[in-house]
Amino acid sequence: MKKDFFNIKGCQIRFVLSILFSMTKPSGKPSNKNYWHTSLKILFSILFIWFFASFGCGILFKDSLDAYSIGGAPLGFWMAQQGSILCFVGLLLAYSFWMNRLDEQHGYEEEE
Numbered sequence: 629m630k631k632d633f634f635n636i637k638g639c640q641i642r643f644v645l646s647i648l649f650s651m652t653k654p655s656g657k658p659s660n661k662n663y664w665h666t667s668l669k670i671l672f673s674i675l676f677i678w679f680f681a682s683f684g685c686g687i688l689f690k691d692s693l694d695a696y697s698i699g700g701a702p703l704g705f706w707m708a709q710q711g712s713i714l715c716f717v718g719l720l721l722a723y724s725f726w727m728n729r730l731d732e733q734h735g736y737e738e739e740e
Contacts, residue, residue, distance in 0.1 A: 659734055663730065663734045666730055670723065670726050670727065670730070674723050677715070677719060678715070678716060681711065681716070682715070685708070685711065686707050686708035687708070690704030690705070690707075690708065692704075693707060
């Protein structure tokens with residue numbers, strides 16, 4: 629059973645890496661290159677904030693955050709249980725907003 633779990637996890641990692649490395653820069657107008665560059669900046673910014681909120685606040689800085697409390701629970705525990713989830717939802721909304729704005733700037737907005 630344990631071996632199957634690691635095989636599934638390895639499959640997921642290979643799938644994500646294949647997607648990341650199969651993406652190529654668009655050719656053509658400088659506007660497309662600017663769009664690609666800006667979308668990657670947005671993506672990596674979101675990933676960094678997500679990593680900091682989930683791994684950093686929940687694991688690395690837990691002891692220093694436990695000096696504060698929210699609703700009677702230590703802040704490090706709260707960030708690991710609830711805060712990282714709320715941060716993730718906020719990041720989804722921010723990503724949607726930023727990408728829609730980027731699409732509009734480059735003429736890729738959705739038709740209604």
